[in-house]
Amino acid sequence: MRLDRELACRDVVELVTAYLDDALAPGDRERFEEHLVFCDGCENYLDQMRATIRLTGRVEHQLPAELEAQLLEAFRGWRAN
Amino acid sequence: MERVLSPEDARLVEGLRAGDEAAFAALMRMYGAGMLRVAQMYVSSRAVAEEVVQEAWLGVLKGIDRFEGRSSLKTWVFRIVANTAKTRGVREARSIPFSSLGDGEGEAAVSPERFLGDGERFPGHWAVPPASWAGMPETRLLATETMSVIRRAIDRLPSSQRAVLTLRDVEGLSAEEVCNALDLTETNGRVLLHRARAKVRAALEEHLR
Numbered sequence: 001m002r003l004d005r006e007l008a009c010r011d012v013v014e015l016v017t018a019y020l021d022d023a024l025a026p027g028d029r030e031r032f033e034e035h036l037v038f039c040d041g042c043e044n045y046l047d048q049m050r051a052t053i054r055l056t057g058r059v060e061h062q063l064p065a066e067l068e069a070q071l072l073e074a075f076r077g078w079r080a081n
Numbered sequence: 082m083e084r085v086l087s088p089e090d091a092r093l094v095e096g097l098r099a100g101d102e103a104a105f106a107a108l109m110r111m112y113g114a115g116m117l118r119v120a121q122m123y124v125s126s127r128a129v130a131e132e133v134v135q136e137a138w139l140g141v142l143k144g145i146d147r148f149e150g151r152s153s154l155k156t157w158v159f160r161i162v163a164n165t166a167k168t169r170g171v172r173e174a175r176s177i178p179f180s181s182l183g184d185g186e187g188e189a190a191v192s193p194e195r196f197l198g199d200g201e202r203f204p205g206h207w208a209v210p211p212a213s214w215a216g217m218p219e220t221r222l223l224a225t226e227t228m229s230v231i232r233r234a235i236d237r238l239p240s241s242q243r244a245v246l247t248l249r250d251v252e253g254l255s256a257e258e259v260c261n262a263l264d265l266t267e268t269n270g271r272v273l274l275h276r277a278r279a280k281v282r283a284a285l286e287e288h289l290r
Contacts, residue, residue, distance in 0.1 A: 008205025010196045014189075017275035021256055023267075041210025045191075048211055052231075052282040055222060056250040059231050061114035067131050071109055072102070074135055078142050079100040 007035045012042045016049050086150035093154060097145045109138070112155060115247045116162040122244035122263070123163075123170035133169050137162035156258050159248060163262045190279035211286060227288065234284035238277050245270055246277035 007015075012035050018024050019032055036043050063071075086094070096104025116137060120130035140161045148157060195209045214222075221227065235243055241263075248259045260270040 008196075008203075009207045009210075010189075010191075010193075010205035013191045013279075014275070016190070017271055017278060021271065023271065039207075040213075041207035044211040044213045048214055048282050048286065049278060051214055051222065052278055052285055053250050055227065055285070056231055056235070056246070056278075056281060057253065058223060059228050059235075059251065061232070061251065063109070063113040063117065067117075067134070068109065068113065070131075071113065071135060071138055072106065074138065075102060075105045075142070078139060079102075 007031050009035075009039060009042050009045075012036075012039070013045055016046055019046075020049070020053075087153070090150070090154040094145060094148060094150070097142065105142075108141075108154075108158070112158050112252070115252050116159065118240075118247045119159060119162050119244045119263075120166040120169075122240045123166035124173060129169065129173065130166070133166045134162065136169070137165040140165060152258070155252060156254055156262070159252065159254065159258075160262045163264075167264070188276050190275060191283070212290075214289065217289065221289070227285070230284055230288040231281055234281045235277075238280060242273045242277035242280075245273040246281070249274055250278070 012032060015024060015028070015032055019029065024032060036046065093104050093108055097108070113134065116134050117130055120133040120137070121127070124130050124133055137158075141158055144161065148154070152160075195207065197203055197206050197208045199205075235246060238246065244263060245259060245265070248254045248262065249256065254262070256267065256270060256274075259265070259274075260267055263270070265273070
């Protein structure tokens with residue numbers, strides 16, 4: 001392994017989304033995965049990003065009640081025409 | 082022609098075509114908040130974004146008879162709000178220089194202080210590595226408080242990062258669908274998503290310490 005080809009943790013954290021989207025070039029993907037083998041910090045970072053994505057999907061988002069009422073009003077208006 | 086319409090989508094489409102208020106209300110509650118975030122990427126104020134969402138729903142109602150189910154209903158609805166917002170943004174004469182919206186170029190996913198400096202033996206490696214969340218109880222991860230932390234972190238994001246994160250990680254659209262809807266290149270979309278996720282992760286890390 002050539003040291004100058006090795007990724008630093010600082011680089012690894014920037015590649016996580018590309019890695020999860022399977023958008024890394026094969027060589028980069030290999031270097032990324034090699035790094036994870038010996039780096040607990042980056043492994044934890046990747047796991048935390050995965051958890052973040054999963055939890056983000058669980059958050060409920062609501063429209064302001066006022067806007068909801070306006071939209072229903074607009075719907076009734078549209079239906080009446 | 083590939084049809085991907087789920088039974089649930091098919092029922093909603095039928096309901097909308099029949100003018101069924103329950104179908105409209107269900108859709109509005111599912112996608113309304115996400116639509117507002119997408120609209121905010123293109124227009125200058127919350128008030129205008131709300132108008133865009135109203136206009137987009139009228140577009141949905143007008144277009145539903147022609148909806149053929151080549152994408153999911155969700156993807157179609159989000160494309161409509163993005164297009165409505167873009168048109169409105171142009172009318173508002175607001176150009177969208179990505180830098181001012183926070184395209185994330187030059188931002189770091191993790192604060193540089195977390196890494197060893199160039200003078201150290203292992204420059205760029207963790208000085209303060211992230212902890213494992215593996216032992217974290219699911220009840221803590223899914224607690225109301227944790228969910229509020231995520232919601233607040235999303236609210237603080239620059240509007241383009243918030244729109245991309247909402248469509249990918251909240252609504253579950255594919256990378257390609259999001260880039261198509263928002264007119265982003267694949268790379269640009271990924272940079273925005275990465276910055277957004279990194280900020281939400283950092284807020285969670287702070288909260289879960």
